[in-house]
Amino acid sequence: MKPKVKKIIGNICYPLAVVLLIFGVWAAAAYAKGVTLILPTPAQAFHELFAYVQTSVFWRALANSLWRSFYSFLISFALGLAFALLSRFSEAADRLVRPLMAIVRAVPTMAIIFILVIWFSRTLAPVVIAVIVICPTLYSAFLSAILSVDPKLHEMSKVYGVKKRDMLLKLYVPNVAPALFEGAAGGFSLNIKLIIAAEALASTRFSLGGLMQNAKINLEMEKLFAVTVAAIVLSVLCEWIIRLIGRAIVRWK
Structure with a gap:
């Protein structure tokens, strides 16, 4: 073989x-x-899932949760990358950014969720929560990738007067792109879980988290497991797509 x-x-x-x-x-x-009320069988959960996917309520909830996950992750990605670049190329900025990220990372996730659910609307709170939790994680991953670039190449570029823009595009981007996509894949998967958890605690209407909360309140365990399976499939599928795109771009580069 x-x-x-x-x-x-x-x-x-x-x-x-x-x-x-x-x-x-x-x-x-x-x-x-x-006892189905406590733990339904996989067959019961999938039967409920197949019934769910034939309703507009499910697809509307799925679309809303996916959209929140998408644009909250874009914000986290942009902020994480920007802060990582600042830390790498500015010592003064690094002294400010590192402690900030350390503090944000240290705050318990549940505390962030409970506080922001009160401060923001039910639709906005999950997005803000995801950004606050995911941004420091991506920052650490991106900074590690950027710092992994051979410092001798960086110094050589400075000696020969290479502009920072060219240094960024021709030295750093090709070397850190694989790590960026790897971090993005895992980060987006975690982002989806955070969005759904926040939606459930905020009782956000027309969302996967909201469907889970309603199923829990009504003791409909088959529906709860069905939505959970849908969330897992969504998370795995998105992570796989991001990794696939990342590999294609890295090979093309």
């Missing part, structure tokens, strides 16, 4: 085996418990 074919099979089989194992444990636990 060719190494490339073997690698492709491995990339498919191992994740599939993990998924089957998870569903196997879930099914065994559900049948052992025997």
Whole structure:
């Protein structure tokens, strides 16, 4: 068997085996418990999910949550990258940015959610929460990637009078692009989870988090698990797409 074919099979089989194992444990636990109100079976959850996807309510909720995740992540990405560049190229800015990010990162996520749900509207609070939590994470990932560039190349560029703009585009971008997309993929997945959690606590209407909250209040565990499965699929799919785009761009570069 060719190494490339073997690698492709491995990339498919191992994740599939993990998924089957998870569903196997879930099914065994559900049948052992025997109480749908506490733990429905995978079949019951998927039956509810298939019923859900045939309604406009589900698709509206999915679209709203995905849109909030998308533009909140764009804000976090832009801020994280900007702060990382400031820290790299300005010592004065670095002395301000590093403590700020450390403080924001140290604040408990649940405290941020509870406070901002009170301060902002139900639709805006999840976005602000995601930006505050994700931005420091992306900042750390981006700064590490930027600092990994060989400092000798940086010094050589300065000696030969290379403009900062050219240094950024021709030295840093090609070297840090893989790390940027890797951080973006994991960050976006986490961002979706934060958005949905904040929507649930804020009882945001027409959102995946709102559907989860309603299912919990009404003790509809099949619906709760169905929406959870949908959120997992959405998160994994988005992360996979970002990684795919990142690999394509890196190869093209």
